[in-house]
Amino acid sequence: MDRTLTTLAGQIAQLDSIDSAQLERMRHEALTAPAPWKAEYSAYQSGGWWTTSLMNASGDAADVTIGDCTAKPTDLLAQMPATTALLGELGLNYMWVRLARLEPNAFLWEHRDYDDLDQVERHRLHIPLHTNTSAFLVTGGAKVHMAGGRIWRLTPTYAHGVCNLLGPERVHLIADVYADDAYQRLARRPTLHPAAAEPLPDADQMQLAERLQAARRMVDLGYTEAAERMLLRLFYTYALPEGAVYDLLVELHTSLGDVEAATRWTAAKSCLLALTA
Numbered sequence: 001m002d003r004t005l006t007t008l009a010g011q012i013a014q015l016d017s018i019d020s021a022q023l024e025r026m027r028h029e030a031l032t033a034p035a036p037w038k039a040e041y042s043a044y045q046s047g048g049w050w051t052t053s054l055m056n057a058s059g060d061a062a063d064v065t066i067g068d069c070t071a072k073p074t075d076l077l078a079q080m081p082a083t084t085a086l087l088g089e090l091g092l093n094y095m096w097v098r099l100a101r102l103e104p105n106a107f108l109w110e111h112r113d114y115d116d117l118d119q120v121e122r123h124r125l126h127i128p129l130h131t132n133t134s135a136f137l138v139t140g141g142a143k144v145h146m147a148g149g150r151i152w153r154l155t156p157t158y159a160h161g162v163c164n165l166l167g168p169e170r171v172h173l174i175a176d177v178y179a180d181d182a183y184q185r186l187a188r189r190p191t192l193h194p195a196a197a198e199p200l201p202d203a204d205q206m207q208l209a210e211r212l213q214a215a216r217r218m219v220d221l222g223y224t225e226a227a228e229r230m231l232l233r234l235f236y237t238y239a240l241p242e243g244a245v246y247d248l249l250v251e252l253h254t255s256l257g258d259v260e261a262a263t264r265w266t267a268a269k270s271c272l273l274a275l276t277a
Contacts, residue, residue: 001223005182005192005194005197007140007164008139008140008142008192008197009190009192010155011139011140011154011158011160011191012139012146012152012154012155012192012197013152013153013191013225014150014152014153014190014193015125015150015151015152015153015186015187015189015190016065016150016151016186017150017151018086018149018151020149022085022086023126023127023129023149025082026080026083026086026127026129026173027130027171028082029079029082029083029130029268030080030083030129030130030173031079031129031130031167031171033076033080034076034079035052035061035076035099036052036061036062036076036158037050037052038050038052038062040064040065040185043271043272044108044109044111045107046106046107046108046109046232047106048102048104048164049098049100049101049112049162050103050152051064051098051099051100051101051174052064052076052098052099053074053096053097053098054073054074054076054077054083054087054098054099054173055071055072055073055077055087055096055097056069056071056096056097057069057070057072058074059072059074059075061075061076061077063137064098066095066096066098066176067096067117068095068117068118069095069096069121071094071096071097073189074077079200083173086127087214087259090182090186090236091131091179091182091186092125092159092177092178092180092183092186093179093180093182094177094178095177096175096176097173097174097175097176098173098174098175099129099171099172099173100171100172100173100174100212101170101171102135102162102163102164102167102169102170102171102172103167103169104164104167104168104169105164105165105167106160106164107161107162107163107164107167107229107232107236108161109161109232109245109272110138110159110160110161110232110235110242110243110245110246110272110273111159111160111161111163111272111273112156112157112158112160112272112273113156113262114157115157115274119179120179121178122173122176122177122178122179123153123155123161123176123177123179123183123187124154124155124156124174124175124177125150125151125152125154125174125175125176125177126151126153126154126172126173126174127150127151127173127174127175128146128149128150128152128170128171128172129148129171129172129173129255130148130150130168130169131145131146131147131169131170131171131172132164132166132167132168132170133145134164134165134166135162135163135164135170136160136162136163136236136237137154137162137163137166138161138163138200138235139154139159139160140158141199141200141202141235141239141240141241142197142198142200143197143198144192144196144197145196146148146224147196153187157234158240159233159243159273161235161236181275186231199239200236200237200238200239201238202235202238202239203237203239203240204206207235211231211234212231212248212252214230215227215228215230215231215250216232216255219252219256224261227252228249228252231245232240232245232249234248242273243269243273243275245268246257246265246266246268246272246273249261249262249265250262250265250266250269
């Protein structure tokens with residue numbers, strides 16, 4: 001494993017496998033259970049990202065704004081015996097457990113997580129239940145397709161984003177857990193196979209200038225939102241410095257004399273990347 005892959009493995013890694021028959025039962029439950037899907041965290045996404053809770057503080061599956069708590073099963077998890085069994089077998093100290101559904105042509109923009117939570121050691125686990133190869137996560141300048149059959153660990157304090165370009169829907173079980181002996185046993189041999197991670201190409205200044213000019217033309221024609229999304233999607237195409245897509249948006253609106261929009265995107269960068277003044 002080269003140095004780049006070693007560094008990336010600190011941000012995302014595979015921890016363990018899941019029995020294929022049990023995984024198929026969980027997939028069926030996730031796709032058929034009467035889940036109250038909610039579109040939360042609208043500033044983080046393009047639209048098309050939905051969640052519902054399996055374990056949380058209230059026991060209400062429609063309560064999806066995560067926070068520190070002693071999690072208990074929701075009414076939805078009570079209808080999902082195979083998923084309940086796996087969560088019990090893992091024996092982890094759960095903070096929150098969700099199903100997350102990402103529709104085709106949907107994006108979670110570059111962001112960090114956990115900044116507003118207590119400063120204790122916690123980890124995020126992903127179990128892909130229904131996915132496709134056009135759905136991938138970008139972190140550390142590389143794109144990673146989280147394939148099924150494995151438990152993945154994501155370190156969401158690093159800037160990252162997720163997309164599902166073509167579909168079908170991507171459905172993951174996401175468990176935020178507190179560090180304890182059970183987690184340490186699960187995470188004792190993290191791996192990241194070279195085939196799982198594809199480095200994104202660097203973008204030179206000429207390419208970025210061309211994209212910025214194209215965005216200006218789109219705004220001139222009245223397609224401001226489409227221009228902004230085109231620039232935001234560069235995060236999934238090129239290995240860019242952290243926050244570079246937000247800087248491009250600020251530059252776009254500043255060059256057009258829209259101070260309000262430039263200020264809004266400056267604030268969005270600080271919020272999404274948990275930056276302090």
